[in-house]
Amino acid sequence: MSALDDGLARARAIAEEALPERGERLGPLAAPMGYAIEGGKALRGFLVLEGARLHGLDEGAVRGAVQAAECLHAYSLVHDDLPSMDDDDLRRGRPTLHRQWDEATAILAGDGLQALSFELLAGLDLPPSRVVALIRGFASAVGAEGMVLGQAMDIAAETAEAPLTLEEITDLQAKKTGALIRWSAGAGAVMAGADDGPLDTYGRALGMAFQIADDLLDVTGDAGTVGKATGKDADAGKATFVSLLGLKAAQARASALVEEACDALSPYGPDAETLRDAARFVISRKR
């Protein structure tokens, strides 16, 4: 098992322990919230874990941040899949949450996962000033100026008269997908009270590469492997990096971003090789 596979598996295991650790206290939401977290790649949790390791932080001290990143990501998928949003039936190869339960449960499980992610961060046993800095970045990355706004812009684009320009789609995706990936990459440095500049640059480039790869998968992947519906963007006439740049140029752009991400890690030397592998994985993944 490569160090990358091992790190992703560790992050996944930590994420999936977030709910069992709370026992019976979540009542009827325990099962749907757990379902939402299961089966992900845990890329965001891995980024938190690996950034923390690079800064000498113990895995036990940062578990809550790993879980927070994955809970938040899970919430965003559950709400994005709702009938009034992207109306998806399939996610990670299984029925979406509102198909498995119902809409009310999906909305509430998502709401609960967002709140839980903040609770996990506030519960970190680290110097309070660092915890506050971490939460501040998290809230603005996911909130009405970040991820939530990105999704609102995405939905507005569906009914807009003209398709988005490259500049607009770049801004939209930096918010919708990029912000949480960027926060996850930088979290280790913030928790260590260190300069998060290099990891932030890495996370920004990685987030954009990830989204271009996602657009490529929507064109080149098949639903069985990807674990969700494909071809949706083209069917909807939506502007994507692929529709705007073309297949080849989109691939070249993603490769250039991966290179930029890897270069940003030079202060960490060979110790950051697993993060470099993660960047390469992001554009070569099949799901």
Added chain:
Amino acid sequence: MSALDDGLARARAIAEEALPERGERLGPLAAPMGYAIEGGKALRGFLVLEGARLHGLDEGAVRGAVQAAECLHAYSLVHDDLPSMDDDDLRRGRPTLHRQWDEATAILAGDGLQALSFELLAGLDLPPSRVVALIRGFASAVGAEGMVLGQAMDIAAETAEAPLTLEEITDLQAKKTGALIRWSAGAGAVMAGADDGPLDTYGRALGMAFQIADDLLDVTGDAGTVGKATGKDADAGKATFVSLLGLKAAQARASALVEEACDALSPYGPDAETLRDAARFVISRKR
């Protein structure tokens, strides 16, 4: 104008400044998020403001906490009103958010308001250890062990075979409505680094009195004055404090809770008279 009216008006003004202060950065969500905050009583924001005043904190220093309480409350109303939940058309005498816009906008505006409330708390200019304590309490009050769970229990009760018992409805309402009121009451003490015991007791009793009054309004009020549909609980065959205790006993229970709330404030002496007025207001209100 009484000190209570004045305090509620101050809290309302502060709450309604939360979004304009962020300017254009909220894009298409600015208008719906603002709409969700407008026109409330601002009871929760008032509790934060008044608790802070009792502990000698400057209004400017606690603005973010006042806004956080009201943003969170607004989010919970927007999501509760959705078609898949309580399916309400009227709120505060106006169309509910999903009727004024659409479901996707209502879900996202709610998500954005939840995130914004945490961002506002994390931005408070207070000692970081107090900010972390405040956020920790907030997250657990609103999250999957608090408000969100209370709403899930409420929805589950609608399809349950037997109506809820008094014990069950007390537990449900302590989570659904009580937790945020309780947090709001105690926030001033937490922000001052003081013992929050008296205000916490006050807030717990006030929250329960508030809910009983709400159940009474559903029976005795008319929609025009209350600003939302009434008679819904009885129509739905839902257990409430009124259906379980009867009208008179429910009124008596609410009065006893108000007395308990007022008694808890004795360490503050006459300085807490406005909070006592608030408790009396809660059970005499017409909307």
